[in-house]
Amino acid sequence: METAQNFMELSKQVVGFIYPNEIDIQWSILIVVYPYITGLVAGAFILASLVKVFNVKELQPTYRLAMLTALAFMLIAPLPLQLHLGRPERSYEMFMTPNLTSAMAMFGFVYLWYLMLVLLLEIYFEYRRDMIVWSSESTGLKKWVLKILSLFSTDISEKAVAFDKKTVKIITIIGIPSAFLLHGYVGFIFGSIKANPWWSSVMMPVVFLFSAIVSGIAMVMLLYMIIKPLLGGKIDMKCLDKVASFLFYAVIVDFSIEVLDFIHRLYESEESIKILSQLVTTKLFISLVVLQILMGMLLPLAVMAVIKVFKLQEEVRKLLYFVCGLLIQLGIFSTRWNVVIGGQLFSKSFRGLTTYKMELMGMEGFLVALALLILPFVILSILIKLLPPWKKEELAGS
Amino acid sequence: MERRDFLKHLCWVITSGGILGGLSADAWAKMLNKDYDTTKHYYGMGIDIDKCIGCGRCMQACKTENDVPAVPFYFRTWVERYVIRTDRTVSVNTINMESDELGDVLAEKDVLRSFFVPKLCNQCDHPPCVQVCPVGATFKTDDGVILVDSKRCIGCRYCIQACPYGARYLHPKTRVADKCTFCYHRLVRGLLPVCVEVCPKQARIFGDMKSIASPLGRFTRMNKIHVLKPSLNTDPKVYYANLDGEVN
């Protein structure tokens, strides 16, 4: 009855006509958080792969941090999905009887593939030698945790370490298409819904992918700028400039693809164009035009262009990069919001708009979403304690 | 008309048997289920827009028959009212079960045409909801009805997103997807879906497309037929006669 009351309130805010069942917004803030988090995973991994596969030497200081970031977010990625289910206790059905024609059914498999065969394996081979060394240096619980994590391996001969390096490279090569798959696939979940013209687009996986790369690079950049000084190291400006430079190009590509999609829709001007224009100019104006495009893309692009053109001082550059990173996170989060929530705000009758009222408490509310966004950072801090991304010499030397 | 007679006969058997033998309807249903062969039927529904008077009896009966929450937000079937004005603007609303809103809000001289459109699950031949269900909990039966396995649905609501017709909702009590089943429990007992049963104007015509002579057969022979959103290639099995182009 309480929901009925809520719906009564909501129905007053409906503009035009919606199908009666559409008053209930099905995918809430948690489903906004989910592609945001997986995007960070894919993006961070792509940044890491720049070091290993494309040999961008300047980025080496961010490599391990990027891998740990990817892992921390990956571990949380299924949680928002799990929590939003109507019957969370039945999620195992996904593995019992996966429906092969369903994009969503593949989630478990894509996720497991990426987590087990890419992230964990790569981190294992990357850290194996260090884990053996660190475990011999430490005592108590940490010693044993490291021992278990290194699978009780003991060989730190040059030959074995060389093998590790080679394997890491191979895994990264497999990992790039896997990262594309992971996030492109999240885009496909939305892009393949023909009933929803806001989602239904072949561009959707591509848009998701590039926005993922943007958000992932920006997140690692932010974390690098925060964590390295916290651990007593100095920010390597050469590395930071390079990261920012990649970020700059990624934003340009992302922006052009989104503009292309936008122009295409506008030019084709299909049946749904009226309601979608109404959606963009009213309910999504702040989150799409202001937050996503102006603040989340054009402003950082302009700032980074200024940095590139004028040789600014180190301290100014740092500050501006930091601000850009934050703005981009805000922008990409808005992107996810605009896709997920935006796609549900208009009626499939194309005759009206409805409203999403976020809960504060409750399983699908703001607080849970916030907790899910904080949790990866907690995990990351534990991971960093256990598997430091920079060796002591690196911290002291740079 | 053979089918009608058959139904009559069947119902007579059920009810008289039920009364005489003192058996519950369920016990009889179970006996009948054994004889019910899903492969021998393929169901569809016809809707004649020109006949619907917008009384809302179908909506009310459906809620009672199928335990749909009795608030005006969850519907397995509903009726939309279209008003097209002389300036070609269109306004639509779902008629309320407590039909107070049915009054004339507009000056009638501004109305070009107006009509009611009953809606329900289209029981698509190519159902997008079945395609996207991650666990295969929603499926098409041999007799052409899309059902939801309420014991296995995980409540991910992907099917609700995929349905172009807004025919599905998340049941607030069971927390699983719910939708029109053509009153499957009635079909197997030889009864009509309840919306068809109570429609005072026979605006809804139910039938078996595998039977040669049926009211639905005549309906599809005598009318120009249209389905909703044909461009989406879902192949609905709910057929509309006299449907206006404004309806979607």
Next chain:
Amino acid sequence: MKDFFKKLPEQAVRVVVVFLVLAVVVFVIRQFIIPPEMKEPALQRASSEEREAAKEIHYAGAQSCVQCHDKEPEIKKSGYHRDLACESCHGAAQKHVDNPTDVKPTSPKKRDYCAYCHKYNFSRPTGFPQINPDMHNPRKPCISCHNPHNPKPPTTPRSCNACHAQIERAKAASYHALITCTVCHTAPEKHKISPRTVIPTKPDKREFCGKCHDKASPRKGVPTVDMATHGEKYVCWQCHYPHTLGGI
């Protein structure tokens, strides 16, 4: 095989072993521990269909009613409500069928129930009998004049608006307000009994309207045209709608 393992560095062997163990565990659990009804879609589907089919019915269907009641169906058979199912008004009655003495179906006696269908609404198809409850014998229960099983106006309608309220209303505000329906339409007496099969006439000659609207007409204060040149091959009502203000 052994050689292959020997060639691999020890850490790779460890990883392979971990994955093999995991794979075997998953395989064993899936193959031997999980019962078939948890992993066989066909079984699950069958049981879901069974559960759906076994659901309780609430509406018994009109054929059940006639098993015991013969008076009302007999009256109803030839009246305007002949196609109306008993449960459209009396509500879900399966409980009454199961237990005829203790459970009685409802019997709506108030005006608002009849109003669901018969309250005037311009979206309803024309010709469907509708009244304005505020004007039509207010407060008097409908059933005091109309027998719901054979609803007939107690007296033959004086005007056509009993069924054609929409036209009547529009006309009342138009220039033709004072012209009665029968000036233009001849309605056979049978039209009142079989409204759909016996249909009143429309003017079939241009000259009919020309009596007032031709240039040569002696009528004063009426818009006139030269009938010889104005829209010659059409009957007037093929373009002008005579019931609305000014026509379209």
